[in-house]
Amino acid sequence: MKKAGLGAFRPTRVKSVVLAVTATAALSAVLILGSVSGQVYAADVFGTLRAPGDVAFIAGHRGDRSLAPENTMPAFELALAGPMAFVETDVQLSRDGVPVLFHDVTLERTTNGRGQVSEHTAAQLAKLDAGTWYGAAYAGTRIPTLDQFLALLATSEKKALVELKFGWSAEQLRGVVELINRHGVRSQVVLQAFSIDTLVNLQQVAPQFPRVMLVRELPADPVPMARRFGVLALATTAKAVALAPDAVTRLHRAGLGVICYTLNSEDTWSEVRAHGVDGIITDIPSDLDAWLAATSTGT
Numbered sequence: 647m648k649k650a651g652l653g654a655f656r657p658t659r660v661k662s663v664v665l666a667v668t669a670t671a672a673l674s675a676v677l678i679l680g681s682v683s684g685q686v687y688a689a690d691v692f693g694t695l696r697a698p699g700d701v702a703f704i705a706g707h708r709g710d711r712s713l714a715p716e717n718t719m720p721a722f723e724l725a726l727a728g729p730m731a732f733v734e735t736d737v738q739l740s741r742d743g744v745p746v747l748f749h750d751v752t753l754e755r756t757t758n759g760r761g762q763v764s765e766h767t768a769a770q771l772a773k774l775d776a777g778t779w780y781g782a783a784y785a786g787t788r789i790p791t792l793d794q795f796l797a798l799l800a801t802s803e804k805k806a807l808v809e810l811k812f813g814w815s816a817e818q819l820r821g822v823v824e825l826i827n828r829h830g831v832r833s834q835v836v837l838q839a840f841s842i843d844t845l846v847n848l849q850q851v852a853p854q855f856p857r858v859m860l861v862r863e864l865p866a867d868p869v870p871m872a873r874r875f876g877v878l879a880l881a882t883t884a885k886a887v888a889l890a891p892d893a894v895t896r897l898h899r900a901g902l903g904v905i906c907y908t909l910n911s912e913d914t915w916s917e918v919r920a921h922g923v924d925g926i927i928t929d930i931p932s933d934l935d936a937w938l939a940a941t942s943t944g945t
């Protein structure tokens with residue numbers, strides 16, 4: 647005689663069910679307490695954490711630099727009007743302490759200026775041409791300040807991954823957080839950094855502010871490291887994910903996200919999608935969007 651269903655009532659099964667219910671109740675309590683205390687979780691910011699094969703969110707690297715000069719207002723306007731959920735950008739300080747959006751240490755590659763960004767005042771940087779190198783149509787495009795970028799972001803519902811380049815002191819970070827709050831875009835901004843000092847200072851200055859740790863390599867179990875810095879997610883390379891595939895599972899089990907940068911080919915998109923990463927930063931956001939649409943039909 648078939649003993650259908652009997653297995654479900656074995657004592658060990660009962661124990662598992664009780665444990666599962668207890669764990670679910672504990673998780674719910676943590677989430678409720680978290681929402682009361684203002685704590686933000688990765689899924690609040692990035693959407694439900696992905697499973698292998700799921701569609702990741704798209705972040706336009708330095709705006710949409712496939713259509714306009716990187717880290718300029720036209721690139722951000724195009725990105726915010728495009729298909730991506732996030733826009734990524736880089737912030738550093740001028741000589742007189744004004745946060746400006748610029749990637750390189752030096753000005754030569756993308757402007758008509760010379761020397762380091764940090765050697766110039768905001769007024770000097772504001773006079774530079776950050777568009778001609780890209781194309782005549784963008785001649786006269788300026789280096790934006792973080793203030794200008796946040797004002798634009800406030801007109802959109804999209805989010806920004808704002809990378810704090812190099813080292814930032816607690817006082818400098820306080821200024822950034824105040825600026826974000828002043829623009830009313832706190833729920834739209836995620837701060838990210840490679841610098842350990844910056845992450846530590848940020849944790850002290852704004853422990854509830856959503857932040858991401860940028861890492862070039864992943865340890866086999868990156869959860870303790872992510873917890874140590876109180877970040878919502880790690881952002882890393884496709885190679886790092888391939889070398890530590892269990893890391894994504896471990897992070898997801900801990901309620902933490904995984905983002906990959908900067909991926910511009912179908913092969914890499916496909917590879918990280920198979921690992922279930924939550925977000926992909928790319929220079930060609932429209933192409934990634936089209937690829938995701940084409941490869942997700944019927945799923």
Ligand code: G3P
Nearest residue numbers: 734736809860881907927
């Ligand atoms: O957002 C991460 C990625 O942008 C880091 O690389 O050099 O383009 O700032 P980089």
Ligand code: CA
Nearest residue numbers: 734735736809
């Ligand atoms: Ca960056």
